[in-house]
Amino acid sequence: MNAPATLRPPGRLASIHDAITRFGFYCSGACLAAIVLSYCYEVVSRYFFAAPTTWASSLVSYLLCYTVFLAMPELTRDRIHIFISIVLDQMPVRAATLLQHGAYVIAALACLAAAWFCSEATWTQYVRGISTVNEWPAPKWLLSIAIPYGFLSTAIYFGRLAFDGQPYQSPEGI
Template sequence: MGTSLQKSGFYLLKLHDALSKAAFMLGSGALAVIVASFAYEVVMRYFFNAPTRWASDLVSFLLLSSVFLAAPWLTREGGHVSITLLPDLLPAKWSRRVVSAGFLVATVVCLWAGWIIAGEVRILFQRGTMTLSAVPAPKWWFTALILFGFVNSPFYFLRLAFGIQPDTTTEEAGNA
């Protein structure tokens, strides 16, 4: 029974990793589109005197998307901001405890923010609120991306807090 439960947990972690990596790749693609649209805007504005109406809005939406799509994977990789003054001054045993406590606090804060954002997504969806932009889009789409980042990152904070390290052996073997 325990082995079956462990396998299920392993597959859930792998599924979460796959979802987060796919979101990270989408976020990276959004950054590429940002660069391309800015380049297009510059060419159109300064060489053809025909600025676009949509480029600035697109960049804003894609920047928001890239941040919250990439957040869970960056949390997994330890790419979040960390101030390590206190843990660096403590003995190793206490340092691990302080860092783990920080990860647990981050988990609670992210889940709390996710709860609030989920309510906002529901309200925006029910009201049909649109963005105030040259090309209006449903506002809940973008708020849902914020929700994605705030709901998925805490699972990595929990894994970090309890020392459940991501399995990199299969990734390293695939890259060799």
Template sequence: MTGPSNDNAAGSSRLHHMLAPVFRILDAVTLAAFQISALLLLAITALYCMEIVMRYAFASPTLWSRDTITYLLCATLMLAAPQVARRNTHVAITILVDSLPGRIRGAVETTLALSTGLISGGVAWIAAQETARLMSSGILTLGTIAVPKWWIFLFIPVGFALVALQFLSLALDRSRLGHDRTQV
């Protein structure tokens, strides 16, 4: 005879088994975005070092490095955020949730992951619409060297869409929630 908790566990296991390939693809895309983010951070560091040398050793600062660093920083942040969501290591004030009994805490964490996923999806949708508008209008940045604004904005809907999918995966499969919290 199976009880309600056994049925829930079996249903959760089936769901996990069905969604495992999707989660693997999502995690691979998220990891690739994170690795690109790390490379962009390396490029930012190299550009800062180059700018320091050009400015102080040769008294010839570049006109483009400050803008480029700013644009790369946007991409770096938006491509790293999904990995933070995947690992559930974002900044969170959890004193209330941590004080709840196990079953209630699980339900609250699932609800929070679901609502965060839906909100992030909404932000991705709005950002995608704005990016499409920028693409069709041809608006340029106001930097020293003007580039199409959508080149920079493109990372915002991509990043938020991946964050949304990661939080939704956390809500669908509680085993992905984990508690990889670092103590300060």
């Protein structure tokens, strides 16, 4: 099977966006590694030394947010986001292309709306000084900031996909 087709950047701004996205994806991987290491440490600490940590559970939940929302734009850029193609695969290429690009526009608008809503919530958390309520409190905005970034960056990629001029190609053929 061929590697998935990646979105071709139309210019310098898109190249910068792609570089930021790739960096975020690597950070997402680092967060995932930290989650695995902290859980392993917690298991060893708890069951072999009878000394459970007070921070591992909080760290995992904090990093999980970053893991998801830093990876999301890269998955969209590489067109490996979740995509159910059964209807498009049965259509002529021109009609499938129009429908797919229309779906990308709708996805971009939905992600923009989510980014707007989440950025307002994050700003409110910052202004009000809201912290998490667990054994390892942290300012909520520091955790939430990844959410509007992920949605905004993903919205930009869906917009780029919608107007890239590429004809529909089934994910099986990519």
